[in-house]
Amino acid sequence: xxxxxxxxxxxxxxxxxxxxxxxxxxxxxxxxxxxxxxxxxxxxxxxxxxxxxxxxxxxxxxxxxxxxxxxxxxxxxxxxxxxxxxxxxxxxxxxxxxxxxxxxxxxxxxxxxxxxxxxxxxxxxxxxxxxxxxxxxxxxxxxxxxxxxxxxxxxxxxxxxxxxxxxxxxxxxxxxxxxxxxxxxxxxxxxxxxxxxxxxxxxxxxxxxxxxxxxxxxxxxxxxxxxxxxxxxxxxxxxxxxxxxxxxxxxxxxxxxxxxxxxxxxxxxxxxxxxxxxxxxxxxxxxxxxxxxxxxxxxxxxxxxxxxxxxxxxxxxxxxxxxxxxxxxxxxxxxxxxxxxxx
Amino acid sequence: xxxxxxxxxxxxxxxxxxxxxxxxxxxxxxxxxxxxxxxxxxxxxxxxxxxxxxxxxxxxxxxxxxxxxxxxxxxxxxxxxxxxxxxxxxxxxxxxxxxxxxxxxxxxxxxxxxxxxxxxxxxxxxxxxxxxxxxxxxxxxxxxxxxxxxxxxxxxxxxxxxxxxxxxxxxxxxxxxxxxxxxxxxxxxxxxxxxxxxxxxxxxxxxxxxxxxxxxxxxxxxxxxxxxxxxxxxxxxxxxxxxxxxxxxxxxxxxxxxxxxxxxxxxxxxxxxxxxxxx
Numbered sequence: 254x255x256x257x258x259x260x261x262x263x264x265x266x267x268x269x270x271x272x273x274x275x276x277x278x279x280x281x282x283x284x285x286x287x288x289x290x291x292x293x294x295x296x297x298x299x300x301x302x303x304x305x306x307x308x309x310x311x312x313x314x315x316x317x318x319x320x321x322x323x324x325x326x327x328x329x330x331x332x333x334x335x336x337x338x339x340x341x342x343x344x345x346x347x348x349x350x351x352x353x354x355x356x357x358x359x360x361x362x363x364x365x366x367x368x369x370x371x372x373x374x375x376x377x378x379x380x381x382x383x384x385x386x387x388x389x390x391x392x393x394x395x396x397x398x399x400x401x402x403x404x405x406x407x408x409x410x411x412x413x414x415x416x417x418x419x420x421x422x423x424x425x426x427x428x429x430x431x432x433x434x435x436x437x438x439x440x441x442x443x444x445x446x447x448x449x450x451x452x453x454x455x456x457x458x459x460x461x462x463x464x465x466x467x468x469x470x471x472x473x474x475x476x477x478x479x480x481x482x483x484x485x486x487x488x489x490x491x492x493x494x495x496x497x498x499x500x501x502x503x504x505x506x507x508x509x510x511x512x513x514x515x516x517x518x519x520x521x522x523x524x525x526x527x528x529x530x531x532x533x534x535x536x537x538x539x540x541x542x543x544x545x546x547x548x549x550x551x552x553x554x555x556x557x558x559x560x561x562x563x564x565x566x567x568x569x570x571x572x573x574x575x576x577x578x579x580x581x582x583x584x585x586x587x588x589x590x591x592x593x594x595x596x
Numbered sequence: 597x598x599x600x601x602x603x604x605x606x607x608x609x610x611x612x613x614x615x616x617x618x619x620x621x622x623x624x625x626x627x628x629x630x631x632x633x634x635x636x637x638x639x640x641x642x643x644x645x646x647x648x649x650x651x652x653x654x655x656x657x658x659x660x661x662x663x664x665x666x667x668x669x670x671x672x673x674x675x676x677x678x679x680x681x682x683x684x685x686x687x688x689x690x691x692x693x694x695x696x697x698x699x700x701x702x703x704x705x706x707x708x709x710x711x712x713x714x715x716x717x718x719x720x721x722x723x724x725x726x727x728x729x730x731x732x733x734x735x736x737x738x739x740x741x742x743x744x745x746x747x748x749x750x751x752x753x754x755x756x757x758x759x760x761x762x763x764x765x766x767x768x769x770x771x772x773x774x775x776x777x778x779x780x781x782x783x784x785x786x787x788x789x790x791x792x793x794x795x796x797x798x799x800x801x802x803x804x805x806x807x808x809x810x811x812x813x814x815x816x817x818x819x820x821x822x823x824x825x826x827x828x829x830x831x832x833x834x835x836x837x838x839x840x841x842x843x844x845x846x847x848x849x850x851x852x853x854x855x856x857x858x859x860x861x862x863x864x865x866x867x868x869x870x871x872x873x874x875x
Contacts, residue, residue: 299766302766302770303769303770304766304769304770323769323774324766324769324770325769325770325771325772325773325774327770328772329770330770331766331767331770333763333767335763337761337763337764337766337767339764339768339782339786340786341785341786350768350771350781351770351771351772354771354772354773355772397771398770398771401771401772
């Protein structure tokens with residue numbers, strides 16, 4: 254069942270412009286909109302919540318047109334990046350703020366006790382928001398919206414102001430909340446890993462337009478255009494063309510067995526971690542090159558191979574230590590056909 | 597850098613810092629000396645002056661008019677200040693610009709403008725027939741205080757509302773509260789300090805309002821005689837002890853309300869510790 258539908262929505266607000274956004278979120282989905290900062294993701298979320306009216310287009314909730322419905326009548330839960338807890342109220346009053354509008358006080362109190370138990374914030378009820386840590390504030394902000402049993406939970410970069418440890422814990426918490434409450438969540442972020450770990454469905458937003466939507470797997474493994482591919486952090490995107498049953502980037506880089514047959518393709522892409530060192534006899538897409546650069550990272554080593562185009566290879570430290578490689582070394586490598594993608 | 601350069605730079609830095617400090621000290625001496633003189637002259641006869649019918653009348657009238665005009669300012673400044681803090685349109689720009697005019701005008705000119713509007717036009721005569729007579733009356737003092745102070749109060753209230761995040765209001769809306777409820781439950785409490793500061797400084801300015809009130813309400817002893825008008829009247833007739841008493845009261849009220857304003861306004865402007873740096 255479609256919970257939320259955004260149809261052809263455009264809006265210009267200050268420096269932000271979003272263009273012709275179309276989006277459908279089904280019940281129970283964890284939908285992540287991924288995009289660089291400043292692309293208008295928050296504006297889209299605020300339009301859905303009813304804080305701004307779109308210049309063009311409609312917003313539907315359970316097939317009902319809510320484009321002009323005031324925010325207070327939409328029953329959507331909104332959590333901002335900086336949580337926006339009301340600083341003049343205790344944690345308890347913050348959580349009960351919306352609940353008092355929806356339920357009789359005794360019910361609201363019951364619901365609150367259950368929620369604070371689940372979220373582990375029972376000991377904070379009498380504290381004021383400014384005395385809480387980032388993680389605690391986030392849990393309170395979640396309790397404040399979950400208690401009204403929202404039709405959809407709208408999360409605006411909810412993890413981006415946390416330190417890496419709390420971030421990981423709260424990421425799992427969000428996953429747990431999604432399963433436990435069977436909520437539909439629309440979450441926006443610029444963090445690729447956050448999207449990878451949470452999303453069932455993903456939309457990639459670039460320059461105010463939704464460049465690609467689909468299941469997380471579809472989008473991450475098959476970006477449908479160059480912008481999406483480079484935003485998703487695919488290190489090897491090499492221009493070329495389809496010639497006589499091969500995909501040819503230059504004389505050195507010819508992929509003899511492309512898995513698709515399409516004359517209109519103009520880029521081949523593959524992840525640096527999918528490139529394998531060495532060439533077994535009979536394996537396809539084998540190449541020979543020269544190491545042009547080596548860079549050591551905490552968890553892996555990046556090789557750069559000069560093939561006319563730079564080909565990036567990511568190795569684990571163990572793999573790297575097995576091969577005596579220096580700059581200028583000759584190297585054989587192959588790329589499994591299943592790792593190749595074309596745009 | 598040679599040691600000669602470094603000596604030269606240290607000398608310039610020292611001279612620059614001392615220059616800034618010296619200017620500050622000079623001004624502090626000027627202000628405290630002049631104000632202290634008024635208080636020193638006022639104190640000996642302060643007690644007897646406070647018992648004079650004229651000063652008692654001036655105190656009562658000042659308090660009465662300033663409280664009413666401040667209340668009227670609040671009534672206007674809160675909705676207008678909020679509107680200006682939230683709406684960014686050509687109309688709000690127009691309102692903002694027009695509001696700046698009385699701020700820039702000398703109060704005595706505002707008084708003349710009010711006198712012309714309420715004293716010479718049919719509009720003024722009609723109001724007078726309905727009992728709203730402003731020329732040479734106590735109501736005129738209130739109107740003059742209101743007219744001069746309301747733009748100032750709007751500016752302060754505007755700043756207070758601007759400091760409340762619209763996102764905070766958005767969250768309240770999404771939790772089921774309409775705009776008015778959100779304003780009452782979230783915006784007003786969060787802007788409370790700024791609004792209190794605005795009320796106090798407006799009240800203090802209303803107490804001291806002279807130019808516009810003089811023009812519109814006149815300076816009639818024991819009729820439209822507020823504290824500043826009493827100071828003016830007694831200075832002109834040579835009643836120095838009464839004049840100094842009125843001045844002393846005004847100084848005390850101004851200084852106290854300034855301190856309260858600063859303490860409420862930003863919570864930090866009086867004792868700003870954020871500026872330390874390398875000095």
